[in-house]
Amino acid sequence: MEVAQDTLTAPAAAETVNVSGSVALLEALIAEGTDTIFGYPGGAIMPIYDALFDYNDKLNHILVRHEQGGIHAGQGYARTSGKVGVVFATSGPGATNLVTGLADAQIDSTPLVCITGQVFAHLLGTDAFQETDVINITTPVTKWNYQITDATEIPEVIAKAFYIARSGRPGPVLIDITKNAQIQLFDFAGYKPCDHIRSYRPKPIVRPQYIQQAAELINSAQKPFILFGQGVILGGAEQEFKAFVEKSGIPAAWTVLGAGAIPSDHPLNVGMLGMHGNYGPNVLTNECDVLIAIGMRFDDRVTGRLDKYAKQAKVVHLDIDPAEIDKNVKSTVPVWGDCKETLPLLTKAIEKKEHIEWLAKFNDYTRQEVEAVIHNELNPTTPEMTMGEVIKQLNEITKGEAVIVTDVGQHQMVACRYAKFNNTRSNVTSGGLGTMGFALPAAIGAKFGAQDRTVVAIIGDGGFQMTCQELGTIMQSGIDVKIIILNNRFLGMVRQWQELFNQRRYSFVDIQSPDFVALAAAYRIPGKLVDDRADLTAALNEMLNTPGSFLLEIMVTKENNVFPMVPQGCSVSEIRLK
């Protein structure tokens, strides 16, 4: 009798399958909706790669050329698809090569699950071949990390990993799996997604009293101003945001990562915030009476000097992460919560208004900026091309429909300032960390994440050389990425600072480049070099119309500066037009 009872209470034999930890991992990834993995094999992750051999039809593994490229591709994928990017790397150097990407994903709130191989559990702490303390190295740059030493932990830990990566304020998660756990066979009882961890609260509870207080402030405001960031996009709250902006009639400006949350040409979209943002949004930050910050974190590149930032304004701050409230700018009303939930409540509670005179002020500053900066940047009379005119030409061809992936530096600021975005999830760039070398691999991932869209990577001559080995990934995967190198033969942003603040002492910013078109050709990628304005439009069309990837190198003015500019340590209202 006892035996019979045991078999009844134990899980039925048919429900469990005896599998390796590696197979359990891949089954878990599939159950989480993973279709693409960016990775690079190595000794300590070989059992997982061996299992992957049989999953070729379900999981598309993209072999990158460097683990940093792998993780940036994972980021690009996550940014365009809204899904969790998945990255594989081996132990030791494979894992340490992920660190830059983890830091980038952490500061830009990008959901990733990175799987690293690790030496056998019995070798941990022995300085075994390719052993590194990956958990401790990655702790400051991950939302969560965990080391698995026993295969039976895999289903539950992977479920937690995906839940943590994508919920609340998203972020990167790293799971380190020792080789023995990858090999170990166990009874896999099926995959159960995670929807609750008792010590983790992804979303603060929405407080009606704060919605009410915020609405009262907004309703009584004469000169209200909306600042929005990537939180709107991460929350999938673009429609809710648009409804709020349109009912309130309040001018709205974006952070670099918020670009595209509402279309560039929306009448209430008044431009970009921050160091190289637009004139009006910066100056009028210090004139508005109510500042409504939505899904943004008052980065120092946005605020400039904090003690002179919007001191006259009452601040309403909507954010999902309680640690962001009052971190840099003290809020009058903290609206904690997911903006997808809080925005509709706020929209309901506010009066429909228009702020015609106030909006006219923004437009007036825009006119001044066009006159002093934008017109010359987009319609130069110099023989050499400017970065701005390239972006302008690109806009005219793509009509704002393309995904624009940028690297870091002058070209990034110019692209963010001038690129048109009709759609959300169209601007992929390294915002918080400022990672040069981000764009090429991120563009590969961005295309895998949005296969029906045109993906254009805009990269400087410096940044391109940091991860240009990923041309090999493009060649082998056959992915279709349009690459524009804006070549000014300088590390332009540092040069600009040296010109403005270091008396033109150009210290190690004069960078030489290979023949980029020949480099692309070595990878069987067609390319072209343009150094004459007359050829620009045709070359852009050729790039966009050529099936598959294409590299277009465009020679631009050597010593052009990005303006406007809020110099470091200055207030946003001290923004310089030249």
Next chain:
Amino acid sequence: MSEAEKKQEFNITIYTENQIGLLSRIAIIFTRRKINIDSLNTSPSEIDSIHRFNIVINEYEEVVRKLTRQIEKQVEVLKAYYHTNEDVIWQELALYKVSTDVIAEKVSVERLLRENGARAVVIRKDYTVFETTGHREETDNLISILQPYGLIEFVRSARVAIIKDSEGFNSKLREFERLEPGEEVIENEYLNQGEKVFTM
């Protein structure tokens, strides 16, 4: 300068899961900002499986509030609180090793020890170990008293602190285990402004 703007000792109490690596995850929140941890204690809490950290730092309240939020943001942290010394009952334990001969010869030493609430833990032929529990000033005071008599070894434990106004964590934990915890658990400091207990 107002009270809030002065640096002072704050007691940070953290309820966590018992997870390898969490100590490091919490410690780097301080080290990243170049903030020294004066005292750190980890122990079980009133609830089986829930760990409790007691951390003492000397900082501005504004900084402590931000740190506490960063701590509470960690996945395996259930709750983080901070309190001034007035809001907690706290103790530290100290051990002192002195030569037994000195104690035996000098009656005054024994009297001094008694006056300071010290208790002999071990008495051997060659040395004696005394113990006191109390606030920092008290344990510090005994060091200076024993120093002239040849203090051989001294060690002090981390601080442990009980929150005066806390009702413990049992009811809170039950809420955390639910999918949709009640408001009183997911409180934030704005709603608790009038209360004596600072809480996130």
